Amino acid sequence: MALTHLGTRKTLAAYALLVPVLLLLTLIILIPSLWAAAMSLTNYRLGQALRYVGLDNYRIIFSDPQFWRSAVVTLKFVVASVALQMLLGLGISLLLAAQFFGQRLWIALILVPVAVTPSVSGTMWRYLLDFNIGPINYIVQQFGFERQMWLASETLALWVVVLVYVWESIPYVFLFLYPARITFPHSMYEAARIDGASPFQCFRYVTMPQLKPVFLVAMVFRTIFAFRTFGLVWNLTEGGPIGATEILAIYLYRQGFKYWRFGSAAAVAILLLAFTVAVSGYQIRTMQQSVFVFEKRK
Amino acid sequence: MPARSVKQRFLMWAALLVVVFAACGPIVVAILSSFKLERDIFTFVPKLIVEPTLENYQALVRDWPQFFVTLRRSMFVTICSAFVILVVSLPAAYAYSRLQVRGVSTTALFLIGVRMIPPIIITIPLYPLFRGLGITDTPVALILVYSAFEVSLSVMLLKTFIDGIPPEIEEQASIDGCSRFQAFIRVLLPLLAPGIIAVILMVSMFTWNDFVFAFLLTGTSAKTAPVMIGEMRGLIGQGAITWGTIFAAATVQMLPILTLIWIAQKRLVGGIVMGAVKG
Numbered sequence: 001m002a003l004t005h006l007g008t009r010k011t012l013a014a015y016a017l018l019v020p021v022l023l024l025l026t027l028i029i030l031i032p033s034l035w036a037a038a039m040s041l042t043n044y045r046l047g048q049a050l051r052y053v054g055l056d057n058y059r060i061i062f063s064d065p066q067f068w069r070s071a072v073v074t075l076k077f078v079v080a081s082v083a084l085q086m087l088l089g090l091g092i093s094l095l096l097a098a099q100f101f102g103q104r105l106w107i108a109l110i111l112v113p114v115a116v117t118p119s120v121s122g123t124m125w126r127y128l129l130d131f132n133i134g135p136i137n138y139i140v141q142q143f144g145f146e147r148q149m150w151l152a153s154e155t156l157a158l159w160v161v162v163l164v165y166v167w168e169s170i171p172y173v174f175l176f177l178y179p180a181r182i183t184f185p186h187s188m189y190e191a192a193r194i195d196g197a198s199p200f201q202c203f204r205y206v207t208m209p210q211l212k213p214v215f216l217v218a219m220v221f222r223t224i225f226a227f228r229t230f231g232l233v234w235n236l237t238e239g240g241p242i243g244a245t246e247i248l249a250i251y252l253y254r255q256g257f258k259y260w261r262f263g264s265a266a267a268v269a270i271l272l273l274a275f276t277v278a279v280s281g282y283q284i285r286t287m288q289q290s291v292f293v294f295e296k297r298k
Numbered sequence: 299m300p301a302r303s304v305k306q307r308f309l310m311w312a313a314l315l316v317v318v319f320a321a322c323g324p325i326v327v328a329i330l331s332s333f334k335l336e337r338d339i340f341t342f343v344p345k346l347i348v349e350p351t352l353e354n355y356q357a358l359v360r361d362w363p364q365f366f367v368t369l370r371r372s373m374f375v376t377i378c379s380a381f382v383i384l385v386v387s388l389p390a391a392y393a394y395s396r397l398q399v400r401g402v403s404t405t406a407l408f409l410i411g412v413r414m415i416p417p418i419i420i421t422i423p424l425y426p427l428f429r430g431l432g433i434t435d436t437p438v439a440l441i442l443v444y445s446a447f448e449v450s451l452s453v454m455l456l457k458t459f460i461d462g463i464p465p466e467i468e469e470q471a472s473i474d475g476c477s478r479f480q481a482f483i484r485v486l487l488p489l490l491a492p493g494i495i496a497v498i499l500m501v502s503m504f505t506w507n508d509f510v511f512a513f514l515l516t517g518t519s520a521k522t523a524p525v526m527i528g529e530m531r532g533l534i535g536q537g538a539i540t541w542g543t544i545f546a547a548a549t550v551q552m553l554p555i556l557t558l559i560w561i562a563q564k565r566l567v568g569g570i571v572m573g574a575v576k577g
Contacts, residue, residue: 007399014397017389018405021449024386025412028424028446033415035423044426092317100314108559109318112325115555117507119528120548124328126531127541135327135344167320228416231509235528249418256422257514269419276414284411292394292406292457 033273040266057267067268069243070251077162077233077247078226085166086219089173094207096174097181107178114171122235125164126151151237154244161236161245168232169222176218177211184210220283224276248272325552332545339541354542358550361539365547368526372551375437375522376505379444380498383452386445387497391456392482396465413450417443421514428515435517443511448501455500459493460486503555523551 040058043051061067092110100106113121128136129150137147150160184207192206208215230249233239239246239254246254248268256265302310331339332355338348358365393402424443428434463486471481487494512522521529527547533539 010397011399011401014393014399014402017393017397018402020386021390021453022405022408024442024446024449025409028442029412029415029420032420032423032427035427036419039423095310095313095317098310100311106314106318110321112322112556112559115503115507115559116325116552117524117527118509119524119531120328120551121324123527123531123544123548124324127331127545128324128327133340133342133541138342138344167324171321224414228418230418231513234513235509235531249416252418253514257425262422262426266419266422269416269422272416273419276416280414284407284414287410288403288407292403 036266036269039262040264040270042263044262044266045260053263057263061264061267061271066243066246067251070246070248073158073244073246074227074248076158077165077229077245078223080159081162081165081169081226082219082222084162085169085173085222086215088166089170089218090177090211090215092170093174093177093181094203096178110174111171113168116168118168118231119235121164121168122232125236129160152241154241157237157241157244161233164236165226165229165232169226172225173218173222176214176221180211180214181207217283217286220280224280227275227279228272328545329549329552332542332549334542336540336542354540354546357540357543358546362530362543362547365523365526365530365550368521368523369550371437371520372506372523375440375444376502378437378441379448379505380501382441382445383449383501384494384497387449387452387456390453391460392486394453394457395460396468409450409453413447417447417510418514421511425515434515435520437520439515440511440520440522443515444501444505444508447511448504452497452501455497456490456493459490459496463489499558503558506555523547527551 041052041054043053043056096103096107096110116124128134131137131147131149131152134150136150141147148156151157188206188210189202192202197205228249229247230253233245233247234250234253237245239250249272252265252268252272255261255268333350333352334345334348335351335353338345394406420443424439425434428439433439467489468478468481468485471485472478476484507524508522509524509528512520512525513528516522516525527544530539530544530547534541534544
């Protein structure tokens with residue numbers, strides 16, 4: 001009896017301690033998200049009577065050629081940037097796993113792009129890529145190529161934006177893969193080498209199978225984040241030229257904050273959310289299990 | 299590890315230097331350019347050796363007092379958010395780590411899941427809502443949003459830190475007549491200092507550098523430094539500002555974070571790496 005009573009008190013205490021955080025998340029994130037879902041079914045505009053319009057907003061978006069252009073741009077952006085950052089992030093993590101003299105300093109320097117706000121990196125890269133005074137065009141010309149309007153060219157802009165985004169993203173991939181890699185015991189590799197494995201075989205049959213779970217988690221996260229990117233792309237091109245880099249977040253921004261079509265903007269937001277859930281639903285569960293679920297007790 | 303050949307080691311160091319150069323090069327260029335005269339920036343052939351000048355910083359102070367207003371506001375918002383996050387997440391982390399009762403860990407699903415919602419989604423309903431509450435374009439709106447979006451990470455980090463402290467230490471304090479709360483404040487909190495510092499560093503970095511929320515939820519009176527720099531850059535085509543001045547502003551904005559990384563090199567790198575493993 002006394003024990004049960006103690007248990008109840010403990011339960012109450014636990015929930016009481018959780019109330020502030022749950023309240024904050026509910027009020028600022030959960031309810032507004034549900035509200036966005038409801039808004040996507042209305043004709044919501046500032047200063048206009050609210051009316052339920054069913055799936056009209058979705059119909060309007062799906063019949064908007066600009067939406068489809070944006071969807072294609074987003075798809076290219078996400079696939080190219082995730083593939084590239086995973087590849088380079090993996091390479092850099094494996095390189096650093098060899099341990100260099102001054103290791104900590106090198107890691108700090110590799111992580112530096114994370115510390116730069118999108119408007120500063122946007123400004124920096126706009127200068128570096130400038131047609132007239134950008135050092136990149138100077139280097140390109142030194143190698144005997146024509147200089148380019150990197151960010152103003154309809155064919156090039158998206159790929160340049162992808163590269164700059166990859167620059168910004170690699171440290172995050174590194175933060176997943178490097179710590180995982182350095183936990184692998186040396187003996188694993190020694191055994192492989194004694195069996196005559198080449199460095200490539202070591203990578204293919206020892207490193208990769210071990211790294212795969214973390215690699216996949218990182219890829220899911222990076223996909224979600226690439227899909228919702230706004231700041232860097234906005235600061236580089238504002239979606240231009242002629243929509244060539246207008247990813248979905250920028251399309252959404254225009255609908256909501258330029259044309260004040262909150263209903264349509266909310267509909268795009270819900271599509272973003274649906275994609276996120278589709279990609280990460282399973283991952284959320286895994287994460288909760290690994291961090292929060294306690295070891296089995298009697 | 300077997301000894302590597304000289305050639306192998308040379309190639310590895312070369313690769314490392316290329317990576318470090320690619321990561322830091324653009325930032326170094328921006329910082330160096332902030333000490334260049336406009337005519338030395340405005341050349342097609344990059345000038346590597348120039349006479350350093352403070353002219354850009356003087357111009358920034360003279361012509362852009364507004365920038366320093368936004369910088370101070372960024373600082374205010376960052377400090378307040380970190381405070382709110384700690385106050386809210388310390389009790390939660392304690393509950394997750396020490397009060398392991400049924401159902402508690404299930405709420406973590408909510409904690410992580412909600413964090414996955416794309417930030418841009420909530421700006422749409424929050425914009426009219428904050429307008430209704432009269433807090434649109436105020437630092438309060440930003441502090442609320444940052445706290446909500448960073449609190450999950452903070453709880454997870456603090457929880458793993460508390461897990462690392464043996465509960466016997468508090469139990470001993472209880473035997474000595476402390477209440478659970480007293481044991482928390484007097485015994486656990488001091489031991490938790492490294493974790494708290496790690497959390498402050500991480501959430502401050504996110505808040506200080508955030509662009510999306512500040513851009514979408516503020517107008518003129520709650521603008522933060524990142525938004526201000528974006529606007530200043532927008533004026534460059536009109537000749538209203540020089541590249542040098544913008545680079546000076548960018549350098550000032552980056553300075554606190556870069557200094558922190560430098561000072562906390564040891565702890566931060568260890569902390570982030572650990573956070574990534576656990577997270």
